[in-house]
Amino acid sequence: DQQVKQNSPSLSVQEGRISILNCDYTNSMFDYFLWYKKYPAEGPTFLISISSIKDKNEDGRFTVFLNKSAKHLSLHIVPSQPGDSAVYFCVGNQGGKLIFGQGTELSVKP
Amino acid sequence: DTGVSQNPRHKITKRGQNVTFRCDPISEHNRLYWYRQTLGQGPEFLTYFQNEAQLEKSRLLSDRFSAERPKGSFSTLEIQRTEQGDSAMYLCASSLGDRGLDTEAFFGQGTRLTVV
Numbered sequence: 292d293q294q295v296k297q298n299s300p301s302l303s304v305q306e307g308r309i310s311i312l313n314c315d316y317t318n319s320m321f322d323y324f325l326w327y328k329k330y331p332a333e334g335p336t337f338l339i340s341i342s343s344i345k346d347k348n349e350d351g352r353f354t355v356f357l358n359k360s361a362k363h364l365s366l367h368i369v370p371s372q373p374g375d376s377a378v379y380f381c382v383g384n385q386g387g388k389l390i391f392g393q394g395t396e397l398s399v400k401p
Numbered sequence: 402d403t404g405v406s407q408n409p410r411h412k413i414t415k416r417g418q419n420v421t422f423r424c425d426p427i428s429e430h431n432r433l434y435w436y437r438q439t440l441g442q443g444p445e446f447l448t449y450f451q452n453e454a455q456l457e458k459s460r461l462l463s464d465r466f467s468a469e470r471p472k473g474s475f476s477t478l479e480i481q482r483t484e485q486g487d488s489a490m491y492l493c494a495s496s497l498g499d500r501g502l503d504t505e506a507f508f509g510q511g512t513r514l515t516v517v
Contacts, residue, residue, distance in 0.1 A: 337507070340505070389494075391444045
């Protein structure tokens with residue numbers, strides 16, 4: 292039962308352009324959503340979050356959009372930089388328990 | 402360094418042996434999580450603690466797995482009679498707060514287990 296789904300295993304973007312990572316979920320009980328970023332040989336690190344009562348949260352180059360009716364969220368990175376190349380995980384939070392998607396590997400090419 | 406610390410970083414063991422991993426969370430973080438990650442997948446929830454109380458254990462976790470957090474500080478994850486399918490990265494994370502009020506969990510670098 293995959294409660295959080297990231298259907299694109301990989302994404303390649305040119306430096307300076309926008310990266311859009313998508314995520315769908317099935318669990319209506321999630322009260323927060325988060326995005327984590329992971330480099331090889333490191334643990335995931337927190338990037339940005341959004342409450343289930345909001346539809347947008349912005350932090351610098353990163354913006355997360357939430358569409359509750361569609362059970363869909365997306366992470367926008369503008370402008371993309373080569374250092375953004377990593378695996379990005381969409382995460383649902385239900386009362387403190389974190390449920391991860393499968394991840395999308397972003398490659399930003401110079 | 403006040404981050405989440407996991408030991409050992411790597412463990413190679415023979416099938417059938419028992420292994421134990423340790424996690425030291427960030428000081429004063431009352432919530433501690435264990436996750437398992439295999440290649441190409443996201444971290445899979447195993448169990449979590451609020452202080453010393455184990456609040457939930459994944460039904461995917463067999464009886465060979467046990468976790469403890471005896472004094473509400475560090476935690477151990479033990480796998481008995483290891484199988485090749487247990488080979489994975491085992492991640493520990495900790496966070497402050499309750500009921501998602503502080504939503505950020507900090508992860509350690511993980512323990513990579515290889516069962517041969």
